Amino acid sequence: MRQAAAILIDAYRELNARRMFWVAVVISLLIVGCFLAIGITERGIQILWFEVPAFINTDLIPAATFYKFMFVQFGINVWLTWGAAILALTSTSGLIPELIRSGAIEMVLSRPISRPKLFLLKYLAGLLFVVLQVLVFTTASFIVIGIRGQSWEWGLFLAVPIVVLFFSYLFSIQVLLGMITRSSTASLLLTLIAWMLISGVHVAESAVLAVRINQEGRIATLDKDLQIREADIAAYTRAPDADASVLARKQDAMEAQRKTRSEAGDTFTLTRRWHEALYNTKTLLPKLAETTTLLNKHLMSEDEITRLLNMQQQRATAGPRGRDRADRVQSEFAATREQANRPLWWTLGTSIGFEAVVLLIAGWLFCRRDF
Amino acid sequence: MTDPSTRPDHRHHNVAKTYGRKTRALRGIAMQVHRGEIFGLLGPNGAGKSTLVKILMTVIRPTSCEGRVLGRPVGHKPTLARIGYLPEQHRFPEYLTARQALEFFGALSGVERAVRRRRSGQMLDVVGLSRAADARVRTFSKGMRQRLGVAQALFHEPDLILLDEPTDGVDPEGRREIRAVLQEQKRLGRAVMINSHLLSELEMVCDRAAILVNGSVWGQGTLDELTAYDLRYEVAVATPGAPLDDPAPALATRLTTSGIAATAVRRGVVSLATGNPADVQPVIDAARQAGLLVSAVTPLRPSLEDLFMKAVADGRSGAPVAGRAA
Numbered sequence: 001m002r003q004a005a006a007i008l009i010d011a012y013r014e015l016n017a018r019r020m021f022w023v024a025v026v027i028s029l030l031i032v033g034c035f036l037a038i039g040i041t042e043r044g045i046q047i048l049w050f051e052v053p054a055f056i057n058t059d060l061i062p063a064a065t066f067y068k069f070m071f072v073q074f075g076i077n078v079w080l081t082w083g084a085a086i087l088a089l090t091s092t093s094g095l096i097p098e099l100i101r102s103g104a105i106e107m108v109l110s111r112p113i114s115r116p117k118l119f120l121l122k123y124l125a126g127l128l129f130v131v132l133q134v135l136v137f138t139t140a141s142f143i144v145i146g147i148r149g150q151s152w153e154w155g156l157f158l159a160v161p162i163v164v165l166f167f168s169y170l171f172s173i174q175v176l177l178g179m180i181t182r183s184s185t186a187s188l189l190l191t192l193i194a195w196m197l198i199s200g201v202h203v204a205e206s207a208v209l210a211v212r213i214n215q216e217g218r219i220a221t222l223d224k225d226l227q228i229r230e231a232d233i234a235a236y237t238r239a240p241d242a243d244a245s246v247l248a249r250k251q252d253a254m255e256a257q258r259k260t261r262s263e264a265g266d267t268f269t270l271t272r273r274w275h276e277a278l279y280n281t282k283t284l285l286p287k288l289a290e291t292t293t294l295l296n297k298h299l300m301s302e303d304e305i306t307r308l309l310n311m312q313q314q315r316a317t318a319g320p321r322g323r324d325r326a327d328r329v330q331s332e333f334a335a336t337r338e339q340a341n342r343p344l345w346w347t348l349g350t351s352i353g354f355e356a357v358v359l360l361i362a363g364w365l366f367c368r369r370d371f
Numbered sequence: 372m373t374d375p376s377t378r379p380d381h382r383h384h385n386v387a388k389t390y391g392r393k394t395r396a397l398r399g400i401a402m403q404v405h406r407g408e409i410f411g412l413l414g415p416n417g418a419g420k421s422t423l424v425k426i427l428m429t430v431i432r433p434t435s436c437e438g439r440v441l442g443r444p445v446g447h448k449p450t451l452a453r454i455g456y457l458p459e460q461h462r463f464p465e466y467l468t469a470r471q472a473l474e475f476f477g478a479l480s481g482v483e484r485a486v487r488r489r490r491s492g493q494m495l496d497v498v499g500l501s502r503a504a505d506a507r508v509r510t511f512s513k514g515m516r517q518r519l520g521v522a523q524a525l526f527h528e529p530d531l532i533l534l535d536e537p538t539d540g541v542d543p544e545g546r547r548e549i550r551a552v553l554q555e556q557k558r559l560g561r562a563v564m565i566n567s568h569l570l571s572e573l574e575m576v577c578d579r580a581a582i583l584v585n586g587s588v589w590g591q592g593t594l595d596e597l598t599a600y601d602l603r604y605e606v607a608v609a610t611p612g613a614p615l616d617d618p619a620p621a622l623a624t625r626l627t628t629s630g631i632a633a634t635a636v637r638r639g640v641v642s643l644a645t646g647n648p649a650d651v652q653p654v655i656d657a658a659r660q661a662g663l664l665v666s667a668v669t670p671l672r673p674s675l676e677d678l679f680m681k682a683v684a685d686g687r688s689g690a691p692v693a694g695r696a697a
Contacts, residue, residue, distance in 0.1 A: 006478030010464065017466035106458035107523075110428040111479040112451040370431040 003113050004121055011125030015132070022268050024084050024133050031079050032140040033263050039148055040066040060311065064151035065304050071156060072296050083252050084133050086192075088167060088175060092126045093188035096178030104160060105371040115367040123359065130167040134160045155299050160297050165348070169196055169286035172355045176362040179369075190353040198285050205278040206335055212275050213338070214331035215268045222261040229254045286351040292339050294347065305340075309333055318348075379654045397422055398586040404531070404579075409553060411573040412566040413675070415683050420566045421459055423583070424533050428456050441530055446495055452481045452580040455524035459535035459566075461516075465509035469519050472508055473526055474570075480527040499548055513540035521549055525556065532556060536565045546557035549695050550576050570675040582679065584686035590678075598672040600681075602646025607667040608639050608658045625661040629653060639666075646670070 015021045038062050039046035044054035099105060099122055110117060138159045146152045175193050177187040217354070233250050236242050296305060313333050317326045391393045397419045404410040414420050425431040427438075429446055436445045443450040463472045473491040482490070495501045498518040503511065511519065519539055524532055536545045538552075553576055560570050567573050573580065574594065581591035589686070592596055610616040631653050636642075641654055651668060658665050 002481060002483075004480050006475055010475050014464065014466055101462065103458060103460045103462035104464075106425065106428065106430050106456070107461055107463070107476065108479060109430045110451060110454070110456040110458070111476070112449050112481055113479060114448055307685065330517075366433075371425075 003111070003117075006120075007121040007125055008128065011122075011128050013070060013071045013084045015091065015129055016294055017223050018091050020069065020087050021129060021132075022145065024087045027083065028133060028137040029074060032137065032144050035067065035070060035075070035141060035144045036148065038070070047170055050131075055315070056311075059114045061304075064145070064149040064153070065308070067145040067149040067151070068153060068156075068299050069308060070298060071145060071159075075137060075141055076159055076163065076292055077326070080134060080137060081166055081288070084130070084137075085167055085170065087302075088129045088133065089170060089188060089191055091129055092171060093174060093178070093191075094184035095122065095126045096175050097182050097187065099367075100179070100182060100371060101368070102371070109371065116363060119363045119366045121140060123171075126171055126175070127164055127168055130164050130171075131160065134179055134256060153299070159295055162168060165351075169288060169291075169351055169355050172358040172362070176358050176365075179362045179365045195288075198288055199287060201282050202287075202289050204301070205275070205282050206236075206339065208271060208275045208278055210328070210331040210335040212268070212271045215264065215271055217327075219261070219264050222257065222264055226254065226257055226261060227256060248284060249329060250319045255367065283346070283350050284354065286354045287347045290339060290342065290347040291351060294344075309337070338346070374442060397426075397625065398587075400583075400588055401586060402581050404564050406530070406562050407557055407560045409557050409563045409565065409576050411577035411580035412564060412583065413570065413573065413580055413679055413682075414589075415679075415686075418583040418584050419586040421535060424456075424535055424564075424566055425458075427533065428454070430458075431454075434574065452527065452561055453530045455527065455529035455532040456600065457520045457534045457537055458523040459539070461520050463478070463508040463516065463519065464648060468505045468507055469495060469511075470504045472519060473523055476523045477526045482527050488527060492630060494526055497525075497552060498522045514542055514545050517541050518545060518549070525552070525625055530561055532561055533566075534563070536568065537565060538567065538572055546572060567685060570679055574675045580675070582682045584682050589682040589685065594673070594675065597678055598675075599646065600696040601673045601677070603671040604643040604645060604648075604651045605667075605669045606641040606643070606654050606658065606665060607669070608663040609664070609666050611664045618661075621661050622663060626654070627656045629657045629660075646672075648689045 037048050040056065040058055041051060042058050043051060044057050045052045058066075060201045061069070099108070109115070138156050142153065142156045145156070170191060174187050174191040174370075177190045177194075178184070181187050181190070229250070233247070233254060236247055236250060313329060333351070400419075400423060412420050422431060426433045427440060427445055429448065429451065433445070433662060435509060438445040440447075441450050441453050464475070468473060472493045473494055474487045477487045477490070478484075490500065492504065495504045498521055500515060500518050500522065503515060508516065508519070517537065521534070521537055524534060532553075534553075538549055541549060548574070553563055553565070557578075565573060565577065578596060579591065579593050582589040608618050608622060610618045618639050619636050622641065626636065626641070641658075643647075643651060643654065643678070645651075648670075650694070655665050655668065
């Protein structure tokens with residue numbers, strides 16, 4: 001306990017000595033300051049004392065939902081899981097290389113503390129950066145949303161474990177790379193590349209899922225059309241005044257439709273295989289986007305999420321160009337809904353499993369290495 | 372009843388470390404360090420001194436080791452709370468102050484908070500850093516860092532202290548202070564093991580030493596035992612009333628007629644290839660009979676540097692390891 005406290009206090013002192021930590025705190029407070037400056041009225045958006053007419057107003061969504069939406073979309077999805085996460089990775093990139101540096105590692109390994117315990121405590125100390133950042137940001141947001149939205153949302157604090165979990169996936173990769181490369185720069189760059197690859201798999205899976213959903217819809221439409229045509233031909237055949245040439249035309253058209261259906265079926269099989277491959281790959285990797293989406297699900301009611309998604313969908317399909325891409329947009333939103341509804345064990349269980357495996361490898365290297 | 376001062380605090384035999392399949396850093400070491408003594412570990416670069424110390428401190432895992440430290444097997448983590456260690460070219464976290472660094476490493480060694488608070492000031496005073504107690508380590512000179520390193524090694528009042536190059540980069544005044552600190556630790560009954568290249572430093576403080584060459588112990592024992600291989604005597608003589616006259620020819624003649632074989636006689640100094648005082652007496656008698664004045668009789672033994680050079684030369688030539696006193 002004494003050793004754990006010492007390592008955590010030391011981690012805090014190290015963070016305190018780093019400018020990056022304070023830069024992140026200041027940016028967090030500036031963003032919360034923006035929340036304070038932006039409001040929603042019956043007529044539109046209010047920035048400081050100026051009202052800007054907009055399609056979003058309190059008739060469409062309540063003020064509390066608007067603030068929660070801003071908190072999740074900008075505060076969490078943009079700032080904490082991108083900006084602050086990169087700053088955090090930059091700050092913590094030296095943690096393991098500095099620990100195992102010649103001259104420093106002897107100072108800690110020569111103490112009555114086991115290597116696994118030391119490794120685990122250092123890992124937890126590394127998460128301290130994000131814990132403190134999210135706590136500052138969430139507390140400030142909680143106060144601002146409480147004042148402006150007249151709604152004291154304790155659920156906001158769920159952002160602390162969720163964002164820390166999100167960061168811990170990346171941090172585990174960084175720790176392993178730090179152990180292997182012994183370099184803070186190399187571990188930071190390689191972690192950012194790993195992040196890009198994981199996000200790439202997510203984007204590809206989302207895109208292929210949207211295509212799959214789109215194709216499913218198309219196949220359903222084609223099947224329905226074929227049923228109608230079959231019924232029509234059957235009815236026409238039974239009609240006393242059926243014309244053979246008309247019937248032949250109807251049958252030709254149905255054959256062409258069957259061919260289209262068959263081709264669509266083949267394409268769908270290929271898409272499904274691709275999606276399965278991407279889904280399986282993703283199952284092995286940490287679910288970065290899905291983890292942060294959990295916050296939406298817990299912070300907003302089903303009704304609020306549906307309203308927001310519908311609102312976004314309407315906006316995406318508005319105008320003449322929007323109508324052209326309505327099908328695609330609808331599939332993309334359906335894919336988002338499907339991803340959001342994936343079971344919790346899949347989202348968190350497999351991600352934590354990935355993190356555990358990566359940490360076990362890094363810990364094993366730390367425990368076995370001669371320094 | 373066993374005298375506690377002779378009970379070994381640190382004993383190991385058959386310690387070996389192999390890197391990969393070929394590189395053997397240590398080839399089976401047998402060594403003992405007792406309470407209340409300062410033990411020097413000498414050897415050329417690459418002899419395996421630091422590897423041995425790192426094995427004792429669990430920084431390196433030995434290929435094989437049957438040793439015991441403070442009554443526990445080497446590698447027993449809780450025992451490390453009773454061992455103080457100063458690594459070679461150690462690094463302190465740069466953002467900590469001297470006081471914070473001592474308290475941090477003290478906490479890792481299991482020292483209670485109240486004791487840490489009290490002892491940090493005392494230890495900084497002992498190593499002459501009390502003025503810099505609240506300055507950040509990043510502002511420290513090499514010598515100051517070394518003093519702080521010694522302080523952290525002693526902070527938890529360990530029974531065994533292992534110091535790797537403790538006076539590296541320290542000025543003469545600081546060296547003297549560190550020597551005094553080590554003598555004090557010896558007086559308190561602690562076992563101190565120093566690994567150093569500064570042979571004159573070791574010579575001043577060590578009671579016993581071991582010389583490591585090519586991963587093996589070339590020899591170990593008290594400094595007297597280790598240097599006994601080449602004991603000599605020198606007898607200085609002069610002509611009474613004419614100190615500038617060379618008494619050599621007269622003395623050489625007398626020694627020859629008395630049948631005494633001296634190694635050399637030159638400019639008033641007779642060198643004898645013996646460490647036995649009885650063999651010196653006939654030379655003194657012969658000098659007196661020649662009417663000469665005996666001005667000094669000096670026993671000579673090799674310096675630690677001579678011993679070190681001999682060990683290194685033996686190691687290079689592949690000479691068999693001398694079975695020196697343990």
